[in-house]
Amino acid sequence: MIPYDGIGGVETAAASIATGPYPGFGFHKAYIASKRPVTPRPYVYEPGIGPENNPLAFARTIRHLLRLRPAALILSLWRSCIVGLVVKTLRPRTRLVVFLHNSVDSNWVDAVLTRLAARLADAVWADSASTATRRLGPAWASRTRPISFLTAHLDRVVGDRAAPRFITWGRLHSRKRIDLAIAFFALVHARHPDARFDIIGPDRGERTMLESRVAALGLTDAVRFLGPADADEIAQHAATATFFVQTSRAEGMSMAVVEAMQLGLVPVVTPVGEIGSYVDDGRNGIWFETAEDARDQVDRILADPAELAAMRAATVETWRDRPIYRDEFLSACAELVKRRTTRTA
Structure with a gap:
């Protein structure tokens, strides 16, 4: 879950992973707000409400998730933490994952919500080890799973010309x-x-x-x-x-x-x-x-x-031969499912 589908590193990373069924789980995306006209897409939820701070957008997204009953909810960016904390309160068995994408807080609201969600989360992921250390402190480094933020292997397009x-x-x-x-x-x-x-x-x-x-x-x-x-x-x-x-x-x-x-x-x-x-x-x-x-x-x-x-x-x-975001993200999801299945058994 992320605040909206737009242009940015988090949004690009989310777009790089197809929704739908995978071995052992189904992957859905939920956006709190809709910055563009909503186009129906399988396994994707958008509320049809524009501003990302509109309370009705939050309410609709929470209602959707309570009906969907996800086994795990991955939260990216602080507005998602608001929804995640409400869902966790109403459905305590929902597993929360906090995904960190920046080494500093955007504002004091971000600082409070991200730390609260991290304390209640079953897992913390980050785009790098340094992000988790700087954001939450050194004690969190060993508890955080780094996820590669290389979304794709790109070909070189720049030639040999030297120009300013x-x-x-x-x-x-x-x-x-x-x-x-x-x-x-x-x-x-x-x-x-x-x-x-x-x-x-x-x-x-x-x-x-x-x-x-x-x-x-x-x-x-x-x-x-x-x-x-x-x-x-x-x-x-x-x-x-x-x-x-x-x-x-x-x-x-x-x-x-x-x-x-x-x-x-x-x-x-x-x-x-x-x-x-x-x-x-x-x-x-x-x-x-x-x-x-x-x-x-x-x-x-x-x-x-x-x-x-x-x-x-x-x-x-x-960046040659480095692992890509999609593979590491889906691997982390599969491990969440495996741990849940093991505990249930």
């Missing part, structure tokens, strides 16, 4: 600090007038401010806001880029960085959440510590085609 072309994708949200990425790009553009920066993603309250910032820096012709895009469209835009920029304040595993590296982009990223464990500064990416330092590293790489080629190869190699 930058791209980012994700929600236009304050946590992403895209304004900092724009400030960094302005420094690069001052040295490389032909530099370009594509920003892809749905607006979460930041676009007007970001566009004003771009205009104030005189970068209107160099920066494009492309809005939401699907995976194929992102790959098309990425094919002409060299660097992927993400200057987030906080992340979990960060699906966007994982995708960008597989496509052959060199990541310029803040090493928050799990990112610092797989982006090795100077080998398969650049750690963003200050805008000036990141600009200097980009300059150095652009001036050395051999180093750029080696770094591109390393980014792709990082």
Whole structure:
């Protein structure tokens, strides 16, 4: 269960797993709110109510789950914890799984609900070990099951050309600090007038401010806001880029960085959440510590085609043959069923 079917790492991960019957269990999806017109889909529930904070949407989802009587309920993001806690109270035998996707709390409500749900849960899953440790504390590390957040193996689309072309994708949200990425790009553009920066993603309250910032820096012709895009469209835009920029304040595993590296982009990223464990500064990416330092590293790489080629190869190699989210998620579900069957017997 997640708040709504939209664009984001959690939503993309959920979409990567087909609903329906699997050996030993049936897999359903439930969305608390409906952000788009509801299309009937087998094993998928949507209430037909828009805003994710509408009490009626919560009530309808709770009613649906009480009728469905799931053996286990997997909760992603804090609004799902509200529904999960109510269902657990009314049907105590329902097994709860709290799935953590970010290393920090979104707000105080998130902090309270996530910790309460974790204490009542039969299992805690996370997109990485560091997410669980930072979110719930070191004592939870051994009690948490990491689930790979690699949703698919992607082919490299970036060629060998060295150019000051930058791209980012994700929600236009304050946590992403895209304004900092724009400030960094302005420094690069001052040295490389032909530099370009594509920003892809749905607006979460930041676009007007970001566009004003771009205009104030005189970068209107160099920066494009492309809005939401699907995976194929992102790959098309990425094919002409060299660097992927993400200057987030906080992340979990960060699906966007994982995708960008597989496509052959060199990541310029803040090493928050799990990112610092797989982006090795100077080998398969650049750690963003200050805008000036990141600009200097980009300059150095652009001036050395051999180093750029080696770094591109390393980014792709990082994710070769890694397990994917779908397989690990379904394996974890099967283990839940097995433990339940064993206890019942």
